[in-house]
Amino acid sequence: MSDFNFTLSGVLDREGPQFYPAFDYVHPLDFPGVNVNELLPVGTTAQLVYDGTMAIPMTGLPAQSAIGVSGFDFTGKALAFATTYSLQILPAAVDMAGNLSTNLPSTTTFADPGIFAQDGFEGPLSAYLAEPAAIVDGTSLPIPAGKKALGFPPESEWNPVYNGRFTARLAVPAGAKTIKFSYLTYWPNIGSPSSVFPYRLAVATPNGVVTRRDLADVDARPLSSPWPSPLPGSADNSYSDLKQLELPLPVGTGQEVIFDIAQPAFGTSDGLVIDDLRIE
Numbered sequence: 001m002s003d004f005n006f007t008l009s010g011v012l013d014r015e016g017p018q019f020y021p022a023f024d025y026v027h028p029l030d031f032p033g034v035n036v037n038e039l040l041p042v043g044t045t046a047q048l049v050y051d052g053t054m055a056i057p058m059t060g061l062p063a064q065s066a067i068g069v070s071g072f073d074f075t076g077k078a079l080a081f082a083t084t085y086s087l088q089i090l091p092a093a094v095d096m097a098g099n100l101s102t103n104l105p106s107t108t109t110f111a112d113p114g115i116f117a118q119d120g121f122e123g124p125l126s127a128y129l130a131e132p133a134a135i136v137d138g139t140s141l142p143i144p145a146g147k148k149a150l151g152f153p154p155e156s157e158w159n160p161v162y163n164g165r166f167t168a169r170l171a172v173p174a175g176a177k178t179i180k181f182s183y184l185t186y187w188p189n190i191g192s193p194s195s196v197f198p199y200r201l202a203v204a205t206p207n208g209v210v211t212r213r214d215l216a217d218v219d220a221r222p223l224s225s226p227w228p229s230p231l232p233g234s235a236d237n238s239y240s241d242l243k244q245l246e247l248p249l250p251v252g253t254g255q256e257v258i259f260d261i262a263q264p265a266f267g268t269s270d271g272l273v274i275d276d277l278r279i280e
Contacts, residue, residue, distance in 0.1 A: 016101030019087055028079040028109045029202055029210055029260055033058060034087060038095050039068030046072040048085040056207055078204035082112035116168035118278040121148045133164035140233045144182045144242055144275035152263050154187050154271040164263035170279050171256050179203060179247045179259055181277040182223060185240040185270040197264035204258040205250045220245040
């Protein structure tokens with residue numbers, strides 16, 4: 001055994017904690033929570049404050065920690081369009097050494113697209129739309145009803161498209177219980193994707209809960225084909241059967257909901273045509 005001497009150098013922690021929202025300008029369904037650069041005392045809580053006095057609580061991380069709080073989770077909750085949210089830390093934004101942070105961040109959501117007209121995509125579109133998702137006509141694809149529909153192109157290693165998305169605010173009539181839409185998938189006749197990643201669906205109450213599902217995991221009712229044989233565009237594509245899907249409205253739904261469908265960010269996926277989106 002040998003003795004040795006060593007010296008530690010450094011300075012005392014005199015700076016308050018720093019908080020980092022994941023994004024400064026965010027889609028209402030994409031805010032995951034808040035990170036912090038050092039532990040906060042056990043029992044510290046956080047909420048997002050909007051419209052002066054309204055607040056949405058977040059969950060402290062890690063769950064049930066006896067050491068300290070390392071961040072705040074927002075999973076399972078949604079924001080609203082065109083709203084600024086300020087972070088509030090309770091009882092105070094202090095670290096384990098008692099240093100106070102006086103610079104708490106805020107985050108703002110995407111611009112308001114307006115209320116979606118439940119007209120089967122026939123009129124002007126009031127919704128958030130991220131390419132390559134687009135409004136398509138019957139020139140090359142079958143349209144379930146009317147002359148226009150929402151379309152997502154197929155994705156493969158030969159045709160990487162990435163991050164197509166459609167998000168709409170839908171007014172909820174009194175007594176309504178479900179969101180409905182008709183859809184079919186398609187793929188080029190030259191072949192089908194060897195591994196298909198599902199489209200993600202979400203239905204949310206603004207500033208409330210969000211429910212997420214994979215399109216492939218939701219039971220759908222077959223519909224009679226409205227097209228004569230062969231289907232439009234069948235020289236280039238093969239099509240699934242036409243189906244109608246229903247999703248229950250979230251708990252606590254008020255006068256509107258947010259409906260969202262997103263194409264897989266990576267991998268392969270069939271093309272998708274959606275029509276007759278409505279609430280009943």
